[in-house]
Amino acid sequence: MNGVDIDNKVVVITGAAGRIGSEYARAVAAAGAVAVIADTSEENGRKLADEIIANSGKADFELLDITSKESVQRLIxxxxERYGRVDALVNNAYPRNKRYGARLEDVTYEDFCDNVGTHLGGYFLTSQQFGLHFQKQGYGNIVNMASIYGVVAPRFEVYEGTRMTMPVEYAAIKSAVIHLTKYLAKYFKGSNIRVNCISPGGILDAQPVEFLDKYRAFSLSKGMLDPQDLTGTLLYLLSDMSKFVNGQNIVVDDGWAL
Structure with a gap:
């Protein structure tokens, strides 16, 4: 991306073995940074790191459980010790239990708390621990992944006629991530630490045609996005081009939330 300089920066991407995270890792490495693939899936994570290295990029894989303080501290x-610094954290992991995605009337209190706790709680824990490290280091950068459903109310009509729904946990988590971002940015004021978030629209992942058509009707051109459509915004937030952007939520949704 023209004008973006993140060469040799050490960028930790949680959930980097997943759909969006893997594209983030590739983009970060292509821009010259070290992509630290931090994930619970060792097989997929190492495979991605090998792919990036084979294409002349810099990548590491490290096991990470974002709900474990010990795991987060070990990674830091x-x-x-390996690089002498950590430049940025991208909170991209998407932990959820096997019952996640149920309709409102079928969600138990226990499952709601479990999913909110692991996802939002994990983002809190990693941000807390990396933030404290960044304070000692003298600088740092945190980018959180939120969602348009943290910005606008669900459009349940786009799910009609499908087996899909918009999970209530997701709305609670992603709206909270946006405000957690603002809280952290303000809390670390004067510490040379930036905290921002990205709120993407829907990402293509073999959804049914009837859903895609209804979704696209609210968009301004493309409709559902590809993971690659988010990488430019991430690189911008990781670079000095955005050095005075702090506490912000950048929506990337093809105008869907308008």
Whole structure:
């Protein structure tokens, strides 16, 4: 991306073995940074790291459980010893239990708390621990992944006629991620730490045609996005081009939320 300089930066991407995270890792490495693939899936994570390295990029894989303080602290220690610094954290992991995605009337209190706790709680924990490390380091950058459903109310009509729904946990989590971002940006004021988030629209993943058509009707051109459509915004937030962008939520949704 023209004008974006993140060469040799050490960028931790949680959930980097997944659909969006893997594109983030490829984009970060292509821009010259070290893509640290932090994930619970060792097989997929190492495979992605090998792919990036085979294409002349810089990548590492490290096991990470975002709900474990010990795991997060171990990652920070390993990377600091290896590289002497950590430049940025991208909170992209998407933890959820096997019952996630049920309709409102079928969601139990226990499942709601479990899913909110692991996802939002994990983002809190990683941001807390990396933020404290960044304070000692003298600088740092955190990018959180939120969603348009953290910005606008669900459009349940686009799910009609399908087996899909918009999980209530997701709305609660992603709206909270946006405000957590603002909280952290303000809390770390004067510490040379930036905290921002990206709210993407829907991402293509073999959804039924009837859903895609209804979704596209609210969009201004493309409709559902590809993961690659988000990488430019991430690179911007990781670079000095955005050095005075702090506490912000950038919506990338093809105008869907208008």
């Amino acid at each position: 220690t390993v990377l600091t």
